Amino acid sequence: xxxxxxxxxxxxxxxxxxxxxxxxxxxxxxxxxxxxxxxxxxxxxxxxxxxxxxxxxxxxxxxxxxxxxxxxxxxxxxxxxxxxxxxxxxxxxxxxxxxxxxxxxxxxxxx
Amino acid sequence: xxxxxxxxxxxxxxxxxxxxxxxxxxxxxxxxxxxxxxxxxxxxxxxxxxxxxxxxxxxxxxxxxxxxxxxxxxxxxxxxxxxxxxxxxxxxxxxxxxxxxxxxxxxxxxxxxxx
Numbered sequence: 001x002x003x004x005x006x007x008x009x010x011x012x013x014x015x016x017x018x019x020x021x022x023x024x025x026x027x028x029x030x031x032x033x034x035x036x037x038x039x040x041x042x043x044x045x046x047x048x049x050x051x052x053x054x055x056x057x058x059x060x061x062x063x064x065x066x067x068x069x070x071x072x073x074x075x076x077x078x079x080x081x082x083x084x085x086x087x088x089x090x091x092x093x094x095x096x097x098x099x100x101x102x103x104x105x106x107x108x109x110x111x
Numbered sequence: 112x113x114x115x116x117x118x119x120x121x122x123x124x125x126x127x128x129x130x131x132x133x134x135x136x137x138x139x140x141x142x143x144x145x146x147x148x149x150x151x152x153x154x155x156x157x158x159x160x161x162x163x164x165x166x167x168x169x170x171x172x173x174x175x176x177x178x179x180x181x182x183x184x185x186x187x188x189x190x191x192x193x194x195x196x197x198x199x200x201x202x203x204x205x206x207x208x209x210x211x212x213x214x215x216x217x218x219x220x221x222x223x224x225x226x
Contacts, residue, residue: 034215043117043204043220044155088154097143097208099215103154 004091006102013109019076021087021105026070029094033065035074036088038104044088048074079109113139115207117218124195124225132190132221134205141207144188145215146180149202161188185210195225 003026013019032051036044050056050063062075076083089102114137124130143162147155161167161182169175179191192199205218
């Protein structure tokens with residue numbers, strides 16, 4: 001069974017610090033990777049997508065992908081209390097449109 | 112950007128009744144619609160995938176006669192929870208895949224409470 005694994009947390013970081021969120025996946029054929037942020041009671045919102053090995057930066061967010069290690073991460077620089085949410089890693093496998101979600105990591109940024 | 116409108120945002124119904132949830136893609140054509148369910152403090156679990164004009168494909172363990180999905184057009188998909196029971200109480204979320212740029216856009220979710 002294809003799986004996406006995340007540490008459930010909570011991950012607590014002080015305001016202004018870097019938060020590092022990690023995700024591993026089991027399907028080696030996976031091609032597309034997504035990070036979503038979900039506030040309590042709300043729908044997920046896309047933060048970043050990444051498709052090739054290496055880093056991809058967008059503002060305070062950097063996604064990192066290592067397909068050989070089947071590992072994808074999200075770095076949040078200059079963390080703000082408003083970043084406090086659950087971060088979901090989602091993976092699209094080869095030959096399918098389905099997104100498989102991890103269990104999410106709860107991030108808490110304290111002032 | 113792409114927007115998916117999901118209604119209702121919350122609904123309370125009596126046990127044994129049916130509830131319909133609607134998702135519309137407002138500014139794009141959704142070739143594929145995904146329906147998820149999320150229980151408290153858990154992740155999104157895919158229930159089914161539907162393509163416009165064809166029958167939905169259900170994930171293992173999801174009762175297709177209980178969760179009826181209709182995807183009659185490229186902009187509208189509905190999920191009907193039939194004969195709802197308290198254990199069906201959950202957060203239901205749709206996601207549409209854009210025909211042109213292959214992105215995934217989520218609806219705002221529907222909180223269903225069955226009493």
